[in-house]
Amino acid sequence: METRYVTMRTVTLLLTILSSACNEQPATQPATTSLESASANPCLQRIASWTALQSAMTATSVADRVAQIQAAALEIGEDPERCTTSLIGDAIDSELRKVVLLKVGVQEYPAVVIYSCGELREGTRCSGREADDTEHLGEALDVAPALPADSDAQVQAVTDYAVASLQWYQALDSALLDDAQAAIALRPKEDGALRVPGTAEANVVFAIGRGPGGEFHKWVWLVK
Numbered sequence: 001m002e003t004r005y006v007t008m009r010t011v012t013l014l015l016t017i018l019s020s021a022c023n024e025q026p027a028t029q030p031a032t033t034s035l036e037s038a039s040a041n042p043c044l045q046r047i048a049s050w051t052a053l054q055s056a057m058t059a060t061s062v063a064d065r066v067a068q069i070q071a072a073a074l075e076i077g078e079d080p081e082r083c084t085t086s087l088i089g090d091a092i093d094s095e096l097r098k099v100v101l102l103k104v105g106v107q108e109y110p111a112v113v114i115y116s117c118g119e120l121r122e123g124t125r126c127s128g129r130e131a132d133d134t135e136h137l138g139e140a141l142d143v144a145p146a147l148p149a150d151s152d153a154q155v156q157a158v159t160d161y162a163v164a165s166l167q168w169y170q171a172l173d174s175a176l177l178d179d180a181q182a183a184i185a186l187r188p189k190e191d192g193a194l195r196v197p198g199t200a201e202a203n204v205v206f207a208i209g210r211g212p213g214g215e216f217h218k219w220v221w222l223v224k
Helices: 002-023 034-040 043-053 060-076 083-095 134-140 173-178
Strands: 100-104 107-110 113-117 151-157 165-173 183-185 193-196 204-210 216-223
Touching: 002 083, 043 060, 043 083, 043 113, 060 083, 083 113, 100 193, 113 173, 134 204, 165 173
Parallel strands: none
Antiparallel strands: 100 107, 100 151, 113 216, 151 193, 165 183, 165 204, 204 216
């Protein structure tokens, strides 16, 4: 009886030791450093570079800020994984929103979206980093700031970022779905006043001009 007890106790002890050995992790396993993580993931390195370059920007004018952002993009170099494409594009768009805006009363309305491209297609379509989606912007009327319909807006533009041949248009996005050239030209008055159309006539207003480098920019507003 005593022998059986000792044997069972010994087996139990051995099983406990083996179980602990199987679950034990190496005590000397090296921790992964942030540098190693960046090397393993090129996106982390490029994003870190962009963040550092952006925080070091000191320019105050729109033109100089855009130039600094573009220089940072060149310094980061090729980005096949598009790690920083949206970050850099959003930074440029943030500056371009200051270039042309509309003011109704005391309320300022920056463009809801900006498209940039090397050339226009089908009259007013401007597809570059992002595809021109003007014909679908009306779907965002409930969530995006919109110009009040049948109102008078004042066109405001900064002077340090030269925009050539600025042209204004109004359109119903449903019409643009069927015909990309369905937009109707608008003409601001000499004092910069622009008549915002009624919703039966248009639910988008946009302006197209050429930037200092010859690229096209398209500023788009919603009308509600």
